[in-house]
Amino acid sequence: MTGSSVPAELAARLAALTPEQRARLRDRVRQERRPRQRVLTPGQRRLWEAHHTTGGRPVDVVCQAVRLTGARVDLDLLAERIEGFVRRHEALRTTFEETADGVRPVVHAELPPRLLRTSCPDAEEAYALARELAHEAFDLAAGPLLRVVLAEGPSGDEAWLLVVVHNLVFDAWSFELLLDELGRAPGTAEPEAVPFSRFAEEQAAWSASEAGRAAAAYWAAEVADPPAPLPTDRPRGGATRRDGGRVEFSLPAAVAKGITAAAQQEAATAYAGWLAVAWAAFEEFGGSSDVLLGTFTAGRDRPGAEATVGYLLNVLPVRLRDPGDGGPAARIRAARAVSRAGLRHAVCPGELIDAPRRVPGTHPLLDAVFVFDNLGEGTRTVQGAEVTTADLDKGVARYDLTLAVHPGADGVSGWLEYDTGLYDEATARGLAERFVAAAERMSREAAR
Known part of the structure; x- marks a missing residue:
């Protein structure tokens, strides 16, 4: 040749x-x-x-x-x-x-x-x-x-x-x-x-930069002197098996619209409105107005990240501690302020926050997480077929407590996932009912 x-x-x-x-x-x-x-x-x-x-x-x-x-x-x-x-x-x-x-x-x-x-x-x-x-x-x-x-x-x-x-x-x-x-x-x-790999390299470079160090310092200040962990039915020990259960709930479209309207009145997003509802429920459950929750951010701020498959999700703390008069408007304004401040530092990996261990298990800082998932709100088709998705309960719990809210055209569906080694179903159900009641109350008061 x-x-x-x-x-x-x-x-x-x-x-x-x-x-x-x-x-x-x-x-x-x-x-x-x-x-x-x-x-x-x-x-x-x-x-x-x-x-x-x-x-x-x-x-x-x-x-x-x-x-x-x-x-x-x-x-x-x-x-x-x-x-x-x-x-x-x-x-x-x-x-x-x-x-x-x-x-x-x-x-x-x-x-x-x-x-x-x-x-x-x-x-x-x-x-x-x-x-x-x-x-x-x-x-x-x-x-x-x-x-x-x-x-x-x-x-x-x-x-x-x-x-x-x-x-x-x-x-x-x-x-x-x-x-x-x-x-x-x-x-x-x-x-x-x-x-x-591009995202991983850019994240590592940013984390080592001056901006990355400043963001980590912001989060460290946010979680300094944290509130006590939420009460449990059984004592926390070391790492658990993370066996889990779920309590499902739903709210009608009228309540969902009421929460969104209440948020808009305070120049806030629907996320801030539902976060304020979660705050009220966890405050009642834990007995303290100082509530530390985890929240998910997509981690898709960098150019090209919206087209990247992989684990870019970021888990960050949100510290809610000044409810004002405790009414819906005051809570929403406080949730809006905390959320906006945190968004400026949302690309900081939550794992890099310098904070003392607060709870045993796989995440030392967070015992409860709030999830607001509106990614699937639109209608989808595949080859002309209508798409309906379901996030399945696998019988495990990622955190001690996870409260998930999924808005849709017909209202809001959601679930409270709980670690069965720490909580009884009755306790989890009671917390879910507190959340539903807080949402209904906020929606009614916003309509006045």
């Missing part, structure tokens, strides 16, 4: 590739040129430690059931889209290796997801299958860390997509990106895929 014949042969081989094969080759070339993540992010480090502390139980595992109804869905096409999504996003091809120098991420050129095909006659069976997959321990060193079930439903116009994936490589925003990909119209261009 002469030197001049090599380019011609290569050109012929390239010309013979199918469009899909060319796309794979382009992805492979881009991947080889990308920087590789060298160390865990602070958030990943916490998740790694929690995974081993809890014996690999699915405390930090995404478990979503997606029901597709109203049109026949091509499951083979869905499988192709999922596999292509994994090829484009390096986080989903990442495993984690223990070395003498610590844990390091390993990005593989190829690491297909675990794809299963089956049928599910009803939601009960679909949910049970998703939970079973979530409780099957992940091998973080071997992977893959994404498991997907594509299931036919009881009729031709119903199907199920079950997504089980470790938080080390995925978060709620990543799930929305996956749904975007599955709903992308045929023939349209694939969206940009920004590698997680």
Whole structure:
């Protein structure tokens, strides 16, 4: 073979590739040129430690059931889209290796997801299958860390997509990106895929900068001299198994609109309104107006981060301690002020906050977390089928208490997740009822 014949042969081989094969080759070339993540992010480090502390139980595992109804869905096409999504996003091809120098991420050129095909006659069976997959321990060193079930439903116009994936490589925003990909119209261009390694490097550089140090100092001041942890039914000891239960609740659209209206009257967001409701409920539950909660931020402030799959979620403290006269307006104004001040430092990894251990377990500072999830408010379709998602109860508790609020067109649904080693169901139910009552009260008073 002469030197001049090599380019011609290569050109012929390239010309013979199918469009899909060319796309794979382009992805492979881009991947080889990308920087590789060298160390865990602070958030990943916490998740790694929690995974081993809890014996690999699915405390930090995404478990979503997606029901597709109203049109026949091509499951083979869905499988192709999922596999292509994994090829484009390096986080989903990442495993984690223990070395003498610590844990390091390993990005593989190829690491297909675990794809299963089956049928599910009803939601009960679909949910049970998703939970079973979530409780099957992940091998973080071997992977893959994404498991997907594509299931036919009881009729031709119903199907199920079950997504089980470790938080080390995925978060709620990543799930929305996956749904975007599955709903992308045929023939349209694939969206940009920004590698997680870029986010990890930029986060590390920022954290070491003057701005990063100033943000960490802000958060340290916010949590100085924290209030006592919330009361429990049983004493806190060391790390728990994190067995959990959930108490679900709902509120009608009129109450949700009342909370939003009350917030708007104080130039605040709906988040601040619901945070004020949570504050009132936890104050009554704990007996102190000084309430320290955790809250989630998307961590998508940097350019390109909105197109990145991985664990970018950030858990930060929110300190609520001056309710004024205790009325809705005063609470909302205080929640608005705290939230706005915190947003200026929201890119600071919560794990880097210098604070004394407040509670035992996987997070030394926070015993209760407030989640306001409005990512899925819009209507979605996949291949013409309507999308309905369910975040499944896996029987575990990430924190001692987690209060989640999900606004929708018909009102608000939510749940209170609790550690069953610390709380009885009756206690958790009582706290959920306090939250519902506080929301109804705030909505009524705002309408006056």
